[in-house]
Amino acid sequence: MRYGDNSEFNSANDQLKDEWIEYDSNKVCEFLNTVSPQNNKRIFIAKSLGTKHLYYQLKNNFINKEDVLIFQTPIIPFVVLQDLLIEKGNNSLIIYGTKDPVLDDKEFNRINSTNKTQVYEVPNAGHVFEDENELAKSIDNIKNVMLETEKFLSKVM
Numbered sequence: 001m002r003y004g005d006n007s008e009f010n011s012a013n014d015q016l017k018d019e020w021i022e023y024d025s026n027k028v029c030e031f032l033n034t035v036s037p038q039n040n041k042r043i044f045i046a047k048s049l050g051t052k053h054l055y056y057q058l059k060n061n062f063i064n065k066e067d068v069l070i071f072q073t074p075i076i077p078f079v080v081l082q083d084l085l086i087e088k089g090n091n092s093l094i095i096y097g098t099k100d101p102v103l104d105d106k107e108f109n110r111i112n113s114t115n116k117t118q119v120y121e122v123p124n125a126g127h128v129f130e131d132e133n134e135l136a137k138s139i140d141n142i143k144n145v146m147l148e149t150e151k152f153l154s155k156v157m
Contacts, residue, residue: 021052022056026057029057029060033062041068042067042068043153051072051075051076058084059084069091070093073129075103081094082111085117086111089116095120095148097124097125097126097129098123101127122144125141129141129142
């Protein structure tokens with residue numbers, strides 16, 4: 001969804017933008033549930049703005065308890081995301097860079113005490129897992145994100 005290309009969206013306030021995203025999220029899930037029955041275990045992977053979509057899908061009960069969720073560089077306030085993941089109880093993985101300027105708060109104290117959600121921090125990485133001016137390290141970061149994702153999925157699937 002190319003919100004950045006939509007001038008009406010770009011000029012809207014944050015509350016209206018969230019309403020658009022929630023509406024779109026619901027429509028996507030309504031369709032998804034017609035082509036992928038809810039009794040199947042599904043994997044949802046979201047990055048950045050997509051994590052807001054996944055958050056609304058979970059909040060609005062389009063996600064089954066058996067579904068597996070992966071949030072890469074979530075833009076939802078961590079305390080809000082943490083509370084919802086604890087409430088819903090899905091197997092989940094949160095991945096973010098410790099130098100991501102988009103993220104305000106990176107505290108998962110309560111979530112780290114559960115065994116359903118894992119948190120993987122990429123040291124010194126930004127929003128796209130880059131390590132500024134270090135191409136080789138940036139590539140290693142992405143490899144490590146893929147390896148952690150694969151390890152997590154092999155455990156929960």
